[in-house]
Amino acid sequence: MVRRVGALFEQIADPDNLRLAYLKARRGKMGKAEVKEYSVRLDENLEKLGKGLLGQAELSLGDYHYFMVFDPKPRMICAASFNERVLHHAVMNHCEPVFERFANFDSYACRKGKGGHKALLRTQFYCRKFPWYLKLDIRKYFDSIVHRVLQKKLERLFRERRLLSLFADILATYETRPGLGLPIGNLISQHLANFYLGFLDHWLKNELKVKGYVRYMDDFILFAESRSLLRECLEKIENFLDFELGLEIKKNIQLNRTVCGIPFLGYRVFAGKLRLKPAAKKRFMEKFRLYEKMYQSGCWSENELQSHIEALFAFVLKAQSEGLRKKVLVAV
Numbered sequence: 001m002v003r004r005v006g007a008l009f010e011q012i013a014d015p016d017n018l019r020l021a022y023l024k025a026r027r028g029k030m031g032k033a034e035v036k037e038y039s040v041r042l043d044e045n046l047e048k049l050g051k052g053l054l055g056q057a058e059l060s061l062g063d064y065h066y067f068m069v070f071d072p073k074p075r076m077i078c079a080a081s082f083n084e085r086v087l088h089h090a091v092m093n094h095c096e097p098v099f100e101r102f103a104n105f106d107s108y109a110c111r112k113g114k115g116g117h118k119a120l121l122r123t124q125f126y127c128r129k130f131p132w133y134l135k136l137d138i139r140k141y142f143d144s145i146v147h148r149v150l151q152k153k154l155e156r157l158f159r160e161r162r163l164l165s166l167f168a169d170i171l172a173t174y175e176t177r178p179g180l181g182l183p184i185g186n187l188i189s190q191h192l193a194n195f196y197l198g199f200l201d202h203w204l205k206n207e208l209k210v211k212g213y214v215r216y217m218d219d220f221i222l223f224a225e226s227r228s229l230l231r232e233c234l235e236k237i238e239n240f241l242d243f244e245l246g247l248e249i250k251k252n253i254q255l256n257r258t259v260c261g262i263p264f265l266g267y268r269v270f271a272g273k274l275r276l277k278p279a280a281k282k283r284f285m286e287k288f289r290l291y292e293k294m295y296q297s298g299c300w301s302e303n304e305l306q307s308h309i310e311a312l313f314a315f316v317l318k319a320q321s322e323g324l325r326k327k328v329l330v331a332v
């Protein structure tokens with residue numbers, strides 16, 4: 001386990017750190033009215049934030065804006081105010097390295113140098129080594145995270161009461177039910193959610209001695225030499241998640257041979273190739289048509305269209321998708 005860390009809070013509230021946090025929070029958002037308004041009185045706003053952290057002024061938390069997204073499934077997004085986004089970056093500037101030291105190698109979400117593409121490559125690596133896989137994910141993961149349990153887990157990494165109290169105050173701004181839930185769409189929430197399942201990572205590797213394992217947030221895959229071994233692991237995992245983290249596995253449990261391909265992160269993953277899942281193909285076509293309409297209607301400039309199209313094609317280019325790409329381009 002990682003040694004408990006102290007002496008971070010003063011660094012978080014330091015004016016230079018707050019200014020760096022502001023620069024990170026504004027990336028790609030300089031055109032937004034909220035960011036422009038904050039920037040006009042930047043020194044005053046950062047000073048107020050620093051005083052709020054140090055208890056010398058009121059610290060505003062929980063100023064959220066809610067909206068729905070439907071890709072790839074309906075989700076409620078909880079966007080913090082710009083001032084809180086600055087706060088989140090200020091905290092993570094110093095806490096992220098601590099979470100990183102705790103993290104297991106095969107956890108791929110919310111980590112520099114990792115990400116979805118690396119998770120897919122690692123999955124292909126294990127497909128070449130093992131004949132069987134067990135794929136699981138957590139039922140309503142963000143909504144089910146237990147504040148009390150998470151706070152206890154944070155105490156295993158951090159020893160400063162002021163920092164732990166700040167985490168508790170942030171947790172208290174959002175609930176799906178009393179004492180449960182993290183908002184989707186906030187920087188700190190993403191890191192806390194990834195950290196929470198880090199205890200599953202370490203238990204699987206250190207206690208169950210699982211040799212092949214990949215996790216991207218609450219989607220995770222175990223690999224083994226036999227079906228029976230994975231069946232044994234499943235019951236133990238269900239018990240661990242229930243008693244240790246208060247979580248429940250979704251019913252869509254997948255136990256199969258790796259040669260059949262593994263549905264993961266929008267692809268079907270094979271040892272030597274990636275294929276797009278049917279739902280991913282459909283979303284690609286729908287988005288492409290939508291982007292065309294946005295450009296043709298004058299809502300987007302040519303540069304805006306290009307940036308969106310490049311991101312869209314980056315997803316399908318990872319997979320064997322030549323036929324799909326030709327079909328789309330011919331139709332243009």
